[in-house]
Amino acid sequence: MTSVSRRSDAFLIIAFSLIPLALHFPYRVNIFLSWEGAYRLYLGEVPYRDFGVPMGVGYWLLPAVFFKLFGPSMLSLIKAQVVLNIIAGLSFRSLLRRLDVPFGVRVASVLVLCLSYILVNFWPWYNNTDILYGIVGINLLLGALAPAAGALAAGAAPPASAPAPHPDASGRRFLYLLGAAFFLFLSFFTKQDGGFLMFAIAAALVVHDGLATRRWNNALLFFGLYVLIALVVILPFTRYTFGYWFNHGQPPHTARLSPRDMIQEFLEASQWIKFYLLLVLLIVLAKGRRLGWKAFWSNRREVSFLLVTVGILGAAAVFQVTSYTPPDNNIFFHAFAIAYVLDGVTFLTAWAPDSPGRLAWLLAGVLLWWSGSYWKYIDRISSRIFPGPAMATVSPTGENVINEHTYMINLDTTHYEDESTWEQVPDMPAFKRIYMPPSTVAGIQRLRKMPEFTGGPIPVGDGMMGANPMGATTTGAATTAGAKAVPDAASPTDKGINGGGMMPHGGSANPSASDPWAPGPGMAPMTRTLPAGVRPHVLNMSELTPLARELNFTEDKGPMEPLWYHLGVCMFNREADTVCARIARGGYDLVLFEYVPGLNNFYPFRVRDSLKVHYVLVDSFLAPRRPTNGVVEVYRKK
Known part of the structure; x- marks a missing residue:
């Protein structure tokens, strides 16, 4: 494929991220918090000295910068989220490339990310920002670990370790580890639960790297840099009221980490997470039988990809309980899971979306799968151009009409103002x-x-x-x-x-x-x-x-x-x-x-x-x- 088509996944990320700049928006529930923290930082106020928050301030850093650049407005918040979505989306693309995911699978996975996560997250929100920073950090960590020695070929086991490093690889590796530690700490200093879960995935990757290569310098350097960054950021705030405000389960805060709630939510619901886990298990079993378990477990690329995928699914299962609003804020897992599943399918069946025709069919399927993400915007426009008839409760012959729109009677007497009548200040x-x-x-x-x-x-x-x-x-x-x-x-x-x-x-x-x-x-x-x-x-x-x-x-x-x-x-x-x-x-x-x-x-x-x-x-x-x-x-x- 041409270099332009090879970058089509990057074009998708940028295009979907830019869509909000052309729209008008209803005032969103909870967006007041995105404004308030960014505005206080814009005014020069210092967290824990001038105001208290039960988490870190990573959530408001980029919005505050955009307030400085473009002035304090709701539109500046949207611009900040556009940039954050582009950075995180390109990091996800880079992460898949570091894991040597085939091009067609990568494009389809990026499209899933755009439809399921980027398109619906056009406002800054801490339950989204911590995950996006975590994706950036994990991508940089994989850049340092370099686990991919090439995708598995049918019937062959690739070498267990990466090729010999380039002479300047140690310098690049340090920068990657520094960047990974910074963004993963920033994820934690945005929201504790999401940040810790992303750090746990990173910790599993560096520990596996140490076990696989029998070299622990990457792990020691990563953990050391993470602790150093945490000390540099947190210690200056301890002179104020950081210990009171920062929630680690101490009174007057309450911890949301309930094993019973997590088990109940996982077993009663979480259908997509459990479905993906089943597919991952089947793919691992099939690869292990075909290649031999020793060859599979010694392949750093395969184990790293598996750790990232299972880690993301596990994080989503926990995140839906500890950060329960909005209800679908954990759907970042779809893009990671579908990447692993499609990658496994291409290996096990020798079918790959490597031609324009196959890729087009795959992308069409993804668009149909996630049609709900964009149809509501299309319907909003089409309903104004072609308004439908008023919903009848009585038929032309005088009979009572019962359907999905009329079978319930709304007894809510609260005054509502239809969104079609909303206006700007x-x-x-x-x-x-x-x-x-x-x-x-x-x-x-x-x-x-x-x-x-x-x-x-x-x-x-x-x-x-x-x-x-x-x-x-x-x-x-x-x-x-x-x-x-x-x-x-x-x-x-x-x-x-x-x-x-x-x-x-x-x-x-x-x-x-x-x-x-x-x-x-x-x-x-x-x-x-x-x-x-x-x-x-x-x-x-x-x-x-x-x-x-x-x-x-x-x-x-x-x-x-x-x-x-x-x-x-x-x-x-x-x-x-x-x-x-x-x-x-x-x-x-x-x-x-x-x-x-x-x-x-x-x-x-x-x-x-x-x-x-x-x-x-x-x-x-x-x-x-x-x-x-x-x-x-x-x-x-x-």
Whole structure:
């Protein structure tokens, strides 16, 4: 094949990685965390001194660099992920080349990686970033170990060790080992579980290298470099609160490593992982019988490929329990497993996708297999061009219609805003090309006009200044804009159940559309103003973290301040009680609290209880979630 066609797998990786740059995106659940960590580093804040996190900071390094290069915006996060996907994808390609995987198998495996993992991971997320860094590290490690002495030929056993090294191979080997140790530690310092699992695969590879070659210099150098890098990175943070925040199972953290959960998840589900393990076992048995077990186990290429594949499958089985969100964040294993399976098939059957025709059929099969990854994007476009008929619940003859769309009755009374109606926030660069529910956009627009941000007089006391921007009532009736009410009758707390009323959202009953916070007619409220040059102090317990940039408010900062507020993850009882105490003494000018009743203290319910006592609820609007089952409440100091 030509050099261009030989690089077609690289072109696939780059092309799939670049697709997100041409799209507009809905605001994604949890993307607030990608922004917040990168933005804090962009501002020059130091982890564990200015904010606490239960893991390392590798997750935010590249996004922070892109904030510096392109400015802090959601689009910069996508650009950072594009680069990370390209680096990791090319590393996967290089890893297969180091294992001497045939070209056709390599292209098919790369396409699986693109469809199953790269295409769906266009936002930075720590449960993805740690795996991508780990792939880079394992690829560099294989570059140092050089296990491939050529693929197995039918009936022949290749030599057990690699060819004699080039005169400058020792220098290259050191650089490979240094790079491998760096990226594998970076994987661990992004997320402990994924990073440890990738390190375990690397450890198995270097130990096997020592046993196979009877030379342990690679293993000793790799482990030594890993420890050295860890000390250089971690020791400076120990002067702050690293020991408290970094989760290694110590109180107040809780370990997620449950053998029972792993066994149950593996045996009850994990069909693809178990299926691949069965295929791997059959291939190993067939190779062992054909070549002889001694020849098979003495072949470094074969054993290294087997260790990587089984290691990745094992990591995926553990990762789905320790990092359970999103549900499919462990599907990185498909590309590795299919590479091993197809490589085994080509050896055992002498069939190889080495001609354009065979390769085309193989790639067509992969595209059909993973059609779900791209069909949803095609369907989104085609449904707008060729909209389907409305789903009928009654037939033309008056009969009740039962099918997969109508057999259940939706009793959820929560207000939802269909994604087809979502829109962008105007004049806010941080949210460029990101669309959100109309209620969220309208709420942000009202928020930016509040006197805390415009410098106007701020109402003091229990009442609001003028008419209610949320609507005419807070007793559960629909707002004047026609929005449904979000139920709050069973507001859970982290210690029990706390009743409430009904919370309307969206719309405005204020007669002054230009300034919804203007005093109503005949009112003479007590007011206060912020001193000149003083920015409002805001507690932003919502997923709209870019508002700190757009509205220019200050937030809590210090060694005991959590970066985000999920109780039991990055916030614990001590921090929650501290926030409640600040609220009790009026320590915040404004508080944004996102109430998501279906999530266990995603933002601590006790904080909301405290706000109801000591602050005044002045507005609420839908949170930018899919589905829109959360509400952002705006509280002002009395």
